[in-house]
Amino acid sequence: MPITQPLLPPDLARQLERLELVTRKVFRGRMKGERRSAKKGQSVEFADYRNYVAGDDLRSLDWNLYARLDKLIVKLFLEEEDLHFYTLIDASPSMAFGDPTKLEYAKQLAAALGFIGLIRTDRVKVESLGGLQSPVLRGRRGVSRLLGFLDTVEPNETVSLEAGVRQFCLRNHGKGIVVLLTDLMDKAGYESAMRYLVAQRMDVYVIQILSGAEIDPDVAGDLRLVDCEDGDAAEVTISAPLIARYKETLASFTAGAQEFCGRRGMNYLLTSTERPVEELMATWLRKRGLVR
């Protein structure tokens, strides 16, 4: 699939350098990172005092306080940690629609988010529902590898949303942020897939990507609509009420997804491929708190 636009244009990268990924949940990271952790640990930033209990590292005793108060007080420092940031891309054939295609859009989004993570030295990993996965990337040097991996993702995976998410959850049980980039168009429903993510107790962002033609169909006449994934055909005569009905259905579908996600502490975002990624990063995701 030709990529009409670099996944991460320099302008966007410059803009993204000022951002960082945020999570409302505090997770234990594996390596020391740039992220403050709930864990008190070794850093230069003072956090608190507490009474010494047996077993504490003597190096952290505040000897000045002991001299003044004759009590053993341990000085606690804030620990800075890294963050697990997963991006899960739906690469089913239905993602090949739109201009730019939904998959391309998802890749751009994944690249942008991954870039933020990488420059903040978070652990960034990108996977597709079909099981393609990038190595765990860290640091600015990972950017080129991230982009290289994204280029290899093609819209030809026929795995269902539920199966893909389950496999993902089985592979990654660490905590962190997971951003699911999908169109949610699975006839089996998205709910069971979401439940897996909830059970993972991750900070979940579901970004539903729809093409402009899906949100506001510009078709007319008597048509035989063929599903690109399962070949299912629907004969329709396009009429104003049908279009209105379609829009109603779409609205209730997205509203349902939003409600489903909201109840389960997941963040849901609906975006169109016609909305520039830059705008989405600068306003929407910022407002929703994924980036800062």
Add this chain to the structure above:
Amino acid sequence: MNELFRNTLSPTQWAVLAAVPPAILALYFLKLKRVPLEVPSTYLWRKSIEDLRVNSLWQRLRQSLLLLLQLLAVALAILALLRPGWQGTELTGGRLIFLVDNSASMSTTDASADDGVSEGDRARLAVAKEKVLGLIDQMDRGMTAMIVSYAGEPNVVQQFTDNTRLLRERLATIEPTIGTTDLKGALDLAGGLANPAQVTVQEGAPEVDVVPAEPATLFIFSDGRFGDVQDFALGNLDPIYVPLGSGKTNNLAITALETRRSESELGQLQAFVQAANYGAEPVDAIVEVRRGERLVDARRLSIPAGETAGATLAIGEANSAAGEGALEARLSRETLEGANDRLEVDDVAFAAINDNKASRVLLVTSGNIAVEQALTTGRVDRLGEVTIEPPAFLDSQDYETRAAAATYDLVIFDRCVPKEAPRANTAYIGVLPPGEAWRQRDAEDAPVAAESVTVPQIIDWNRSHPLLANVELGNFDIVETMLLTPPPGAATLIDAAEGPVAAIAARDGYEDLVLGFPILIEVDGALQRNTDWINRHSFPTFWLNVLEYFVARQAVGERSLRPGEAIELRPLSPASETISVTSPSGREETLRRRGEQPFVYRMTDEVGVYHLAEGGRETRRFAVNLFDPAESDVRLRTDETPDDAQAAAVASIKIGNINVAATAGAAPARHELWRVLLVGMLGLLVLEWYVYHRRVYI
């Protein structure tokens, strides 16, 4: 045609038409070929369709809205083809002939389309055309129609055709004329065209139809202002007379306008104007007389109902200044409004005033001092230009050209005879004109020389003749004279005891004056008097009369032409190849002639003064006027029922031996609905397109 529907299609065409609604239905219910379109997911579409299918009956109705609209449109089209309508005229027979009167009286604005005899305010011709149009619209398939307009001459506007569009187009070209009504000519034309097969095989034998003649219905649209048509057999023509106009329409007309030289004042002109009142009330009419642009006089004429009144008024110098060559008499606007005049063309009359300078007189003599002197008086000078030539001139080419071209108004031959009479009025002194008319023949049919007498006793002269006006002839003697034998129809001017010695006779539109006695005679090479008339006052007076009679009368008091009448125009210069005539409306026509013939102008179809120009210079004028009581009396002809004028029925017209009764209010146009239906159908089509395109549903 009073039924509600009229068939316009043949059975085959109906069959094709009947197949249209089933075809629409079939097309509609046949499975549509749907265009395949790949979409990311049919998930949402399926849900949407399922939602819509909930109330499917209602939905189906919505779906078929287009179908219903289409069927309705087709139904309207079919209904339009049935031509629904009401009221109308029964048209029978396969052939129709419309005779449309477009004579002057048809311009009267007293007709109304609703009913032929009630008074309206539209021109009769316009209403007639409307009625014909209505009839053309009602023609069935296979019917043919012909349109003939008739005024002075019948004119086939359109030959038999079933092309109603052509008929309509040609009908619109009928223009009102100022001609008179000649129904006979139109009937002859229509009859001849309708039944061309009628031939008379043998003199006196009845007409034999070689081909069985088809009957034709003859619609005569007229106001009945013409006499009964004699000598016309309708044959298988079925006449219907549709009268137009009203029997009570008033009209004032100027029926005469003449100019002449004033008898009491030298060089002055008088005009005589006569107006007629064709209304039922006496009218005080004001007639305004203009010469050129200048108002010369206005007279009040009291005209009793149905009568005429005239007046003579002075109109100034005979020699007209520039732009004064046209005299116009017009009924004043107040008069016309007061009298409720409905015909315009006869409210004005014109007369042409021509200058005398244009007249040319040729005196051919070997020397006649007396006549030459008599023709050099001041008054004669004003009348025309006198040229004197010797007899040898008669043999010249120049003379022949001019004589044939009618250059001269008067040629006086003194003791000499041309080889043949010129195209001019002539006066012969002491000789007989060429030709046989004035010569007597004996029993063997040999010419007899005119008898001569000496010293005749003049016993009488024709005092009433203009040539001898104010002339006393009893006081002179004649030495020798011929005795004349004037041709039939001639007027003897001077009678001697032995026989006539002077006479005047007509010849091909000219007149020949012959004096049997010469004035001077040549004796031994010297001129001697033959009469002592030259010493009397009456001598120059006589010659002045001659010029007045031949030259001035022609120049001034020329009779006005009737519309359509041809006029022979003589050029001033025999060499002129072309002259141009400008009509009152400014239409200019250049006339050419063959050889030495006079020019002939026929386009006298406008009322007014026509101007004649020769070599770029205006030389002559002539006037065309309606002056036709039959046309000016615009009342629709009614039967004589003096008791109750209101109930007076429209008179029938008589063609041959058949009375064609007026069918009052006849030939109503059918009120048709098909236009409305077609417009409705187009509206439905637009609605259908809108519904389809905008995806509108109930």
